[in-house]
Amino acid sequence: MSARTITLLGATGSVGRATLDLIARAGDGAYDVVALTANGNAAELAKLARQFGAKFCAVADESAGPALGEALAGSGIKWGAGPQAVEDAAAMDADWVMAAIVGAAGLQPTLAAVRRGACVAFANKEALVCAGVLMLDEAARSGATLLPVDSEHNAIFQAFDPDQRSHIRRIILTASGGPFHTASLETMRAAGPAEAVAHPTWTMGAKISVDSATMMNKGLEIIEACHLFALPQEQVDVLVHPESIVHGLVEYADGGLLAQLGCPDMRTPIAHALAWPARMETPVDRLDLARLGTLSFFAPDPERFPALGLARNAFISGGTAPAVLNAANEVAVAAFLGGRIGFLDIASAVSEALGEGARAAGASAAPASIDAVIDADAHGRRLAHAAVSRLAQ
DSSP states (O other), X not given: OOOEEEEEESTTSHHHHHHHHHHHHHOTXXXXXXXXXXXXXXXXXXXXXXXXXXXXXXXXXXXXXXXXXXXTTTSOOEEEEXXXXXXXXXXXXXXXXXXXXXXXXXXXXXXXXXXXXXXXXXXXXXXXXXXXXXXXXXXXXXXXXXXXXXXXXXXXXHHOOGGGGGGEEEEEEEEOOGGGTTOOHHHHHHOOXXXXXXXXXXXXXXXXHHHHHHTHHHHHHHHHHHHHTXXXXXXXXXXXXXXXXXXXXXXXXXXXXXXXXXXXXXXXXXXXXXXXXXXXXXXXXXXXXXXXXXXXXXOOOTTTOTHHHHHHHHHHHOTTHHHHHHHHHHHHHHHHHTTSSOTTHHXXXXXXXXXXXXXXXXXXXXXXSHHHHHHHHHHHHHHHHHHHHXXXX
């Protein structure tokens, strides 16, 4: 059996590193790395490209190009710099593509991989949040396979029987609740970046850690799930589950709930996608339910976590509203991490941007192209910057 060829978009991030760890453990002959990309960490990207024998690598930040070229000197590995170079990497002939570029920056490269009919494992939830209809239409045209890597969607993917779609009552995404799942509004109002990124169960980057703390990540996942599993948002529920052991559940008409469980380690869902439709060994801890003893679940508090409602409303509004939601959130989280606004101001800024976006830009109009989605993203950022400026006064 020939090696599965791999392209990894976002190789130096946490998902990228976990994917490469699994590839290295699989041994020679299992996987052949075609291309690797990163945002601007040229030294680390070059090191990984040499280690895994990549044919091509690219940095999105053009200013990092010279450093990448210098680090690859004498290796024979081709390289590029700038957003187009990252798209070129995604368009290269590889069986399997990991789309792990954080934020809206991953939209175009993910689309490039989908358009050529690749098997695309996406950890970038923004691809479906911002351009769900377009992405799914392109996948249908090209024959691409979409494999979710988010632990929650991967869990649903494993428990969701498409042949029984008419008998599926709902799906349930679990949420750890982040560091503030039992905190008061006063505590949340006073929280700074250090408290917000201190996730109790998962090790993640700063942005996604803040999204977990606000539960905006779960709001974005609701939108992603609606597209991925073709369900109305009323059939997508959320439960706070601090232990992060049950990652997702599917309820069927007969009352049965099918759940996927596992220790909180991203290598498990990544391995599922990497080996799909087969399975592969991983080094993750094995789940000992007897030792764990108790699992707890409770409904999220809409007052302390308004981001969930904002996301549901954006999906109901349709069109470019989800793209505005995502863009505004990225701006607001960056402003919080930069010390310009408070923790609770994140949702306020997003809410203001969504309201202005719907009134001024006609957010309900369906985007006709990826360019329309990108325009909506830019508009959402402008609105969010204005909202942040008012909140920061």
